[in-house]
Amino acid sequence: MNDQTTPAPSATITALRRPHDIRGLSLNALHLVMxxxxxxxxxxxxxxxxxxxxxxxxxxEAACAVHGLVRTIVHTWPEPFMVNRPCCLAMTPDEVTLAGMTRSAIAADRAGFAAMLDGFVRTDRHEALHEATRHAVASLSAVA
Structure with a gap:
């Protein structure tokens, strides 16, 4: 038998394991996940x-900004971005990350945005993701 214990999962991994309900999102985050x-x-x-x-x-303009974010994510994400069907109330870990990116963009929290992606998305891709998220959120806020 192996007496070694497995390390405790990080807070981020633990948070992503919990099921997240799309109904708890802000309107902008809901728009981007959908x-x-x-x-x-x-x-x-x-x-x-x-x-x-x-x-x-x-x-x-909002549609193009949102689609621009989608294209940026597709090009910068380290693996295929996983989504649920539009009718599903549960979110995938990737969708939870997108909702967090949206919250950070709304709060103008650049450091929080980077910290959320750190260790998952290459650092040299953070700026493109931040700008695309910020632009999409601003465009959606203008039409709301």
């Missing part, structure tokens, strides 16, 4: 999501 889910569906169907996002947000 946009990720819708974009995944549109990609599988071979359709451009921007027209539908523009109709949803009643703004082409």
């Amino acid at each position: 946009a990720m889910r819708l974009c995944a569906l549109f990609e599988r169907a071979g359709r451009d999501p921007v027209p539908d996002l523009a109709q949803r947000y009643r703004s082409v």
